[in-house]
Amino acid sequence: MRIIARKQLVDFGQQHPEAKGALDSWWLYAKKADWGCPQDIKNALPKASIIANNRVVFDICGGSYRLIVQFNYPYRIGYIRFIGTHAAYDKIDVKGV
Numbered sequence: 647m648r649i650i651a652r653k654q655l656v657d658f659g660q661q662h663p664e665a666k667g668a669l670d671s672w673w674l675y676a677k678k679a680d681w682g683c684p685q686d687i688k689n690a691l692p693k694a695s696i697i698a699n700n701r702v703v704f705d706i707c708g709g710s711y712r713l714i715v716q717f718n719y720p721y722r723i724g725y726i727r728f729i730g731t732h733a734a735y736d737k738i739d740v741k742g743v
Contacts, residue, residue, distance in 0.1 A: 647679050649715070651726040658729045668706045672713065682719050698741045701727065714743055
């Protein structure tokens, strides 16, 4: 998969060093993945939450942080839409970010 806006992950990892390793691991894993549909993600990462508009929520650091990625499956591209604390995630519209 091609992940767009990796800089958001890098910047967040600098601000939250406890999340840096997990975000780097997620990025490396996603970069090597070949997810053609939401079920491919669920098969690989059962704890991922599939939501509307081709978005997927990933728990980072045991759920302390949330990562929302919107996928264009035919082109194998993921767009980072949100990375933040669980509290910040609770305040957003996950279908609209």
